[in-house]
Amino acid sequence: MVREEQRRGPRAAIRIVRFAPGERLAISACLLGETCRYDGASKASPGVIALAADCRRAGVEVVVVCPEVLGGLGVPRPGAHLAGGDGHAALSGRARVLTAEQGLDVTAAFLRGAARASELARGARLAILKARSPSCGLGQTEIDGALAPGDGVLAALLVQAGVVCTTDEELAAGRLQVECPG
Ligand code: SF4
Helix, strand or coil: CCEEEEEECCCCEEEEEECCCCCEEEEEHHHHCCCCCCCCCCCCCHHHHHHHHHHHHCCCEEEEECHHHHCCCCCCCCCEEEECCCHHHHHCCCCEEEECCCCCECHHHHHHHHHHHHHHCCCCCEEEECCECCCCCCCEEEECCEEEECCCHHHHHHHHCCCEEEEHHHHHCCCEEEECCC
């Protein structure tokens, strides 16, 4: 079972998540080096890659998801942003996802991919997501052409499902510690 505790550092609370064998950890695929971003690149994070390796060795199941690819979008693909609200608004039909250049509506693909990724990550107690993405961004994402408070579509779905979510940036900043058994 995941145990979480808050430890007060000199400036901010540090969240600690301790895994037990058999628990599940979901991670945005691009952080593990998969070349699945809209521009055909990855966002490989050495810290996340090392953490995933440690967790796997300790018997934690690492679930790797790219919701945009799971939604049927290709690589490369046009960049996209939320319009009219964040991922929560998109899930309830109050916002859309549009491609940056042509304004094509790709909301259905984003919703489909988020649902598939959420299903694959079912039971995960922690998700490490790529910051600021219209799918994976947590707490901040691009809305109407500018960074704004809000969650991406997958992040919103996972938050609503009760999954503890964080980003690569929180991990890199030391605001989250993940401890694997062993
Ligand atoms: S949808 Fe998420 S996992 Fe896929 S490339 Fe974008 S940030 Fe990475």
